Amino acid sequence: MTATMSALSVRNLVKRYGTVTAVDGLDLTVGAGECFGLLGPNGAGKTTTIEICEGLLTPDSGEVLVLGLDWKRDERALRQRLGVQLQETQLAEKVTVEETVRLFRSFYANGREVNEVINLVQLEEKRRARVGTLSGGQKQRLSVACALVGDPDLVFLDEPTTGLDPQSRRQLWDLVERLKKLGRTIVLTTHYMDEAERLCDRVAIVDHGRIIALGSPRELIRSLGAEQVVECALESADGITVDDLQALPGVLEALLVAASWTLQVNAAHETIPALLALVNARGAKLTELSTHSPTLEDVFVSLTGRHLREGG
Amino acid sequence: MVAPETPGTPGSPSARTRYSPLFELTRVRFLEFLREPEAVFWTFVFPILLATGLGIAFRSRSAEVVKIAVVASADGVRVRAALAADSLLDVALVSDSVASESLRMGTVALVVVPVSATSVEYRYDDARPDARNTRLLVDRAIQKAGGAYSPVATAETLVSEPGSRYVDFVVPGLLAMNLMGSGIWSIGFAIVDARRKKLLKRLVATPMRRGHYLASFLVMRIGLMVIEVSVISSFGHFVFGVPMRGPLLTFITVALFGTFAFGALGLLIASRARTVEAASGMMNVVMLPMWVASGVFFAASRFPDVVQPFVQALPLTAVVDALRLNMLQGAGFAGVASELAILAAWLVVAFTIALRLFRWR
Secondary structure, rough: OOOOOOEEEEEEEEEEEEEEEEEEEEEEEOOOOOOEEEEEOOOOHHHHHHHHHHOOOOOOOEEEEEEEEEEEHHHHHHHHEEEEOOOOOOOOOOEEEHHHHHHHHOOOOOOOHHHHHHHHOOHHOOOOHHHHHHHHHHHHHHHHHHHOOOOEEEEEEOOOOOOHHHHHHHHHHHHHHHHHHHEEEEEEEEHHHHHHHHHHOEEEEEEOOOEEEEHHHHHHHOOOOOOEEEEEEEOOOOOOOOOHHHHOOEEEEEEEEOOEEEEEEOHHHHHHHHHHHHHHOOEEEEEEEEOOOHHHHHHHHHHHHHOOOOOO | OOOOOOOOOOOOOOEEEEEOOOHOOOHHHHHHHHHOHHHHHHHHHHHHHHHEEEEHHHHOOOOEEEEEEEOOOHHHHHHHHHHHOOOEEEEEEHHHHHHHHHHHHOOOEEEEEEEEEEEEEOOOOOOOOOHHHHHHHHHHHHHHHOOOOOOOOOOOOOOOOOOOOHHHHHHHHHHHHHHHHHHHHHHHHHHHHHHHHOOHHHHOOOOOOOHHHHHHHHHHHHHHHHHHHHHHHHHHHHHOOOOOOOOOHHHHHHHHHHHHHHHHHHHHHHHOOOHHHHHHHHHHHHHHHHHHHHHOOOOHHOOOOOHHHHHHOOHHHHHHHHHHHHHOOOOOHHHHHHHHHHEEEEEEEOOOHHHHHOOOO
């Protein structure tokens, strides 16, 4: 018996594909009732990690305990208690919403009634519609419905809003928030920092198969120590170096990311005039200037020197 | 024995709906099939169209009237009168050049050139079987008119019995071919498609028993087989009078064994393929030799003796032969035992390998 029963506990997880190490010694613990997010760019190893936790991939080494159970010994019992939504699953197009949920319901010994789940994901009006006629957001909510129909103790959602339009994303967020209110433990992966900030109680920032930061979104953002983030793009600024920007008043950290500067500052009202003066003095041109409150994106940038999304 | 009561549920107020995974999986299989109009067409309508076409093309005809030409001359008129007495001959009196032209074009089978009052010349192509028959007919009529005498009296009884016509031969072949096609295609495509769409992986992430998934295909195939076989065989029987001489139980058993063997082959083909293209290529590689060699449209015995062991070992050959033995010659279980053994062997080997190779993710 484990002393403290965590919903998910992963120790020193390693998974290699040939010469590529997708997951490189990853540890994490998710408490019961928590909504936990794995945030990271594409290819960071989030999906590999979550699929190992779902028992769909076998790790090369490391220990995974899900609801205190081990995949090798307790697969049957575990499957009954998990809800899984996979990236890229296409449900059968010729089958209706109700028939699909009913099929998934039949695999579980106990679970919710079909109509109850369809109502929960707000597809009542589409009950008799074939899957092929649904929009992307509706398909995704149906996919979540199939994950919830067994009334799981732990729900895995892999990139639930990737490829959705803003409205569909918000509908999916509402759905996850309803699940949180129902007290379900949720583990989700995402490469949208706003999604992680809004939904997750705690976030693990993943890069190159490792966790590089862990905590609540608020803690992570606070760890930057910055009040504001100033972003600017300069032209003919050959003379301006990191040290020049670092030396400006109120700047905690200056980084050149994807051809534009990111300054973490604690006194924007001092930094910005000084920045403009520097640009003037060196004969450079300011083509972009913006400020915002720090986000998880800035945490990622500060840790890796890269943006979460390529080209972003 | 008293079943132990589940704790916490006695007299539970909400009577929960019971769901059977095998039933639900099979139901979805059928729904997907029935909602695919093309699949319904190829499974049910196509074999009937094919049987109708072949039945019409190869129907047994009453003795055919043959067209011949006689080169016009004084003797020609007399020859034509002699030939006209034979109702099987349609005689035209034409000029020499027209007669030669008609012979070349194949619109007449033979040209008679009267040489004198007591001699005629036959022009025909010896390579055409109907021309040789025509020569015999024509010669008999001319010799009779010339006073030839038949020393032996003859009487004739004409026989055209169901069971020996081409349509009788081809309907069991089409039945077998249909079992193969729908068995391999429906199972193969459905599984590869589910794998490609990551649906297979999604199902594996549920507590679904893998055996239930595979069994749902089997149940679907048995259900569809019953419909396919009834539609095609009753069409053959009631429209063309194709006999069903053997025991029905043997007939059903052969169809079941065929369904299982081809289903296992479909499963084997689909066991690893990740794309529909790869699977359909493999299906053609598997099915094409059988379409050609297994005797659906002509007797498999036409192939050389060297390859006969291979031809006989093919599952389609076994189903075709067993159905013909049963339907046309009335064979029971004893008569089709070796074919059933071949099908059972295919089933066991293909199914075992398929389960070993099967890629669920």
